[in-house]
Amino acid sequence: MNEGFFEALSALGSENSVETALLVEKIEAAMLKAAQKAYPYAEDDDIRVEIDPATRRFEIYMKKSVVEGEPKTDYEVSYEKAKLRDPNCEIGDLVECLLDPVKFGRSIAQTAKQSIRTDLRSINRQQMLDKFESKERQIITVKVTQIDPIRGTVTVEYDHTELYLSRNEQLFTETIVDGKPTRVYEPLRVGQHIKVFVTTIANREKRPIVRISRVDRGFVEKLFEQTIPEIADGTVTIHAVSREAGFRSKIAVSSNDPNVDAVGTCIGPHSSRINSVLSELHGEKIDIIPYSEDPEEFITRALAPATVISTTIKDEQTREATVIVPNDQLSLAIGNKGQNAKLAAKLTGYKIDIKPEFPDPEPENDDVHADGYEILEDAAELDQLDAAPADEA
Secondary structure, eight states: OHHHHHHHHHHHHHHHTOOHHHHHHHHHHHHHHHHHHHSTTSOGGGEEEEEETTTTEEEEEEEEEEESSSOSSTTEEEHHHHHHHOTTOOTTOEEEEEEOGGGGOHHHHHHHHHHHHHHHHHHHHHHHHHHHGGGTTSEEEEEEEEEOTTTOOEEEEETTEEEEEOGGGSOEEEEEETTEEEEEEOOOOTTOEEEEEEEEEEOTTSSOEEEEESSSHHHHHHHHHHHOHHHHTTSEEEEEEEEETTTEEEEEEEESSTTSOHHHHHHOGGGHHHHHHHHHTTTOEEEEEEOOSSHHHHHHHHTTTSOOSEEEEEETTTTEEEEEEOGGGHHHHHOGGGHHHHHHHHHHTOEEEEEESSOOSSOOSTTEETTEEOOOOOHHHHHHHHHSOTTTO
């Protein structure tokens, strides 16, 4: 029985990534409860469980009262048998006797198993939290172990723990197929090492779920931190990041050292630093914006690469701004599908009303007003739009 038990113990520890000593401690506690349930009239300190993987010994003992003649209850032992355990015992003494767990009964054994399962879940939960709590909102490097060809979900491994990168959290580019925009997801392969961003740990109180992403804006921010020492040491500060994953990101930076150019530092010699980030993003474009405490100047810069004539804050409380651009810069300021303007709004936190310098007297569509182009909702509304399923957009 002991051989089978210790083989199962070893397998259980490996499957759950639990140290043998901790697992033995939990099984001893579970078996002690089971024995106390089987012998309810025994004192708490009358029962002892001993599990020793080194000697492969698994034994349960209970102190029994030494009686003359045949014992009348399960709590008694005959004097003759007691002398085999303790040659110095006398009638009325308590002597430790070996118990047979098989006699506990099926229901008690099931209770012990359930207790062990509960302990294992608790151990796994704590191990998961211990391993990933310090990694939350950080980048980790994982190994691709499996790819679901139908759903597109990618299974990855980090420090012997399986995580799942869903299709929606994978990088992609957009191309036109049969006249329709189609997403082409990054080509991942089994055995490949990739970087992912730990967005959050959900369901902490029960079974923690570590959510990872390559499209979260935090992924871009942490890539810059990893690539650029001046950001990591605080010389350069990242103030805000906005992102349309697979298309373009904008990142606002400033320098805390007058001798350090924040934008140039992020680009690096011969564009080496920015290219390192871009290679991880598979060609996604990045605009590095010099941050300004002046909201009008910040909005002007955020609309790059478009040229801006003027920016006026209409209402500071509602965070609304009006921007005037040359007519030939209007489409550039707005961007493809409003992308540039949307990113600028997210980066600055302002609702931006972009207007041409000379309004067209004959509007061609509903988006054009007599006095200009109001093409952008506020940042909160844009986030809601981004969260909507693609088929609803």
